[in-house]
Amino acid sequence: MKTVSAYLLGAITFLVTASTAAETWNRHTIDPSDPDAGKKGADGVRIGDINGDGLPDIVTGWEEGDAIRVCLNPGPESSREIWPAITAGRAPHTEDAVFGDLNGDGRLDVISSSEGSTRTVFIHWAPGTDDDLADEALWETAAFPATEKQQRWMFCLPYDVDHDGDTDLFLGSKNENGSISWLENPGSTVARDVEKWNLHRIMDAAWIMTLKVLQSAGNDFLLASDRKGSKSGIYLIQLLKETPFFGKARLIAASGEEVMFLDIARLDDDDHLDIVASIKPNQTRIFYQPVSILAPWVDSSELNPFSQDLYGSTKAVKVGDLSGDNIPDFVITCEKANGTKHGAFISNVFSEITEVSGPEGVKFDRIELLDLDADGDLDIITCEESHHLGVFWYENPLK
Numbered sequence: 201m202k203t204v205s206a207y208l209l210g211a212i213t214f215l216v217t218a219s220t221a222a223e224t225w226n227r228h229t230i231d232p233s234d235p236d237a238g239k240k241g242a243d244g245v246r247i248g249d250i251n252g253d254g255l256p257d258i259v260t261g262w263e264e265g266d267a268i269r270v271c272l273n274p275g276p277e278s279s280r281e282i283w284p285a286i287t288a289g290r291a292p293h294t295e296d297a298v299f300g301d302l303n304g305d306g307r308l309d310v311i312s313s314s315e316g317s318t319r320t321v322f323i324h325w326a327p328g329t330d331d332d333l334a335d336e337a338l339w340e341t342a343a344f345p346a347t348e349k350q351q352r353w354m355f356c357l358p359y360d361v362d363h364d365g366d367t368d369l370f371l372g373s374k375n376e377n378g379s380i381s382w383l384e385n386p387g388s389t390v391a392r393d394v395e396k397w398n399l400h401r402i403m404d405a406a407w408i409m410t411l412k413v414l415q416s417a418g419n420d421f422l423l424a425s426d427r428k429g430s431k432s433g434i435y436l437i438q439l440l441k442e443t444p445f446f447g448k449a450r451l452i453a454a455s456g457e458e459v460m461f462l463d464i465a466r467l468d469d470d471d472h473l474d475i476v477a478s479i480k481p482n483q484t485r486i487f488y489q490p491v492s493i494l495a496p497w498v499d500s501s502e503l504n505p506f507s508q509d510l511y512g513s514t515k516a517v518k519v520g521d522l523s524g525d526n527i528p529d530f531v532i533t534c535e536k537a538n539g540t541k542h543g544a545f546i547s548n549v550f551s552e553i554t555e556v557s558g559p560e561g562v563k564f565d566r567i568e569l570l571d572l573d574a575d576g577d578l579d580i581i582t583c584e585e586s587h588h589l590g591v592f593w594y595e596n597p598l599k
Contacts, residue, residue: 224558225580225594228280230258231271233588238267238290242583242591244566248299250308251330256570258283260583260591261294261312268297268312268324271591272333276574280595286334289324289341292316300358302367304388311369315352320344321371321383323394342392344383346399351377357411361445366391370422371399372408379405380424380437380449403449406432410462413439414473416493422446425459425477434459434477434487436494453487453497454479461516461566467528476530478514482506484530484547503530504551511545512537518567520578522546523554524598531556533564533582544582544594556594562586575599 233239241264247256255273262269268291271283293316299308302323310324320343327338347353351373361368366385373379379401386396406429414423420439426432433455438447458480467474472489475497479485482505488498506514512534522529530547537543537557543564544557557564563586569578572593580594 223555223597225556225597227557227560227589227592227594229590229592230283230581231260231269231285231591232282233590235265238262238265238287239269239590240265240588241585242565242589243294243585244296245568245581245583245591246296246298246566247568247570247581248308250299250326251333256568257299258568258581258591259288259297259299259310261291261297263294263585266290266292266294268294268310268322269591270310270333273572276572279572279593284334286339287336288326288339289322291318291320291322291341293318295352295354296356298356298358300356300367300369302358302369302385302388303391304366311356311358313353313356313371315354315374319347319349319352321347321353321356321369325392342394344394344397344399346383346397347371350399351379351381354408355411357413359413361439362443363441370411372405372411372424374405374407374428378407379403380408380411380422402437402446403435405429409460412462412464414464416472416489419493421493423462423464423475425454425462427458427460427480430456432456432458434462434475434497438494447494450494452494453477453499454485460514463517463519465519465528467519476517476519478517478532481513482508482511483514484517484532502549503547506532506545506547506551506553510542512541512543512562512564515564516566516582518569518580520569522569522578522580522596522598523548524577529554531567531569531580533567535563537562537564543584544580556580560587561589 243263258271271285293314297312325340355372357370369383384398410425412423422437424435434453460478462477475487486500513536518531534543546554561584568581577596577598583591
């Protein structure tokens with residue numbers, strides 16, 4: 201198996217670490233901080249088209265406030281302006297918010313997950329028509345009783361676990377009683393009766409950062425990163441078509457390491473998806489998929505650790521071609537980017553660095569890559585929690 205470097209570029213005998221550009225990218229605010237409105241400590245960005253206009257919208261929970269915000273994409277011409285937004289509901293200590301249609305009406309709702317003393321998963325039911333979306337009084341928030349005060353919920357992934365046509369929820373949590381679990385939808389016709397949703401534990405966990413579904417050879421697998429504890433690392437669980445719906449959880453990579461957010465992409469010359477993981481304190485690592493997917497994955501040391509004198513502690517990574525050269529770039533965000541340290545930048549297979557954020561911002565989070573201004577290159581969407589930069593995007597200067 202060739203490495204990503206060999207596959208894309210031929211024989212490479214050296215790595216460079218110098219920055220390719222000193223200029224930072226223009227930052228455009230999507231939703232600004234406003235503590236009086238509950239918008240304090242933006243924590244994560246997830247995307248989905250809630251109004252069916254073909255444009256990806258954004259949902260964010262504000263952890264240090266209580267607002268669950270949906271930002272409606274205004275289109276390329278207005279993308280650099282503050283976006284129209286809705287407070288879909290309120291929930292303290294929100295760690296994650298995601299779109300999902302739980303009652304089968306064709307309209308995306310919002311699910312938020314709370315830690316802290318709240319420790320509950322909430323559903324924010326959207327109004328039934330586009331015209332009503334902006335009326336916050338028509339949104340309805342309810343707690344799932346099966347999750348109340350149970351665990352410090354950190355991440356949610358909508359998925360039809362039991363293959364009955366209704367959207368269930370994978371849930372990840374941390375600390376005491378931490379787990380990967382799934383919340384069973386009782387059926388779309390009664391989904392709004394939150395008392396009927398049942399919680400099922402899949403495996404114990406210490407601190408779940410990522411839940412993704414990875415497809416390989418016609419099968420689905422739940423991919424998870426657990427950052428803490430004696431069993432930390434990257435896990436795969438095969439998703440079965442019938443009860444019990446889950447195979448055995450397999451630790452496939454980064455055993456005993458503090459794995460943060462991860463991404464999946466095809467990075468070598470086979471047809472399999474590979475894993476790119478942010479690993480504390482300053483690593484971006486590639487794990488290549490083996491012939492047998494549940495075997496240990498091939499750990500790559502191709503990418504040099506980045507300087508902690510210049511950058512914060514790694515938080516998230518996202519793979520995309522941002523430079524237009526058909527070579528995968530690794531967009532990296534950090535936390536603890538204090539003082540003159542930078543919190544968002546791009547690396548590639550040569551460990552070359554492209555500056556993005558400069559020193560503004562301290563605690564960045566998840567990343568989405570979209571061409572928001574429709575100029576033919578990928579832009580970076582993220583948020584910042586500590587210095588009140590809110591939800592924003594960095595404009596790719598390529599075009």
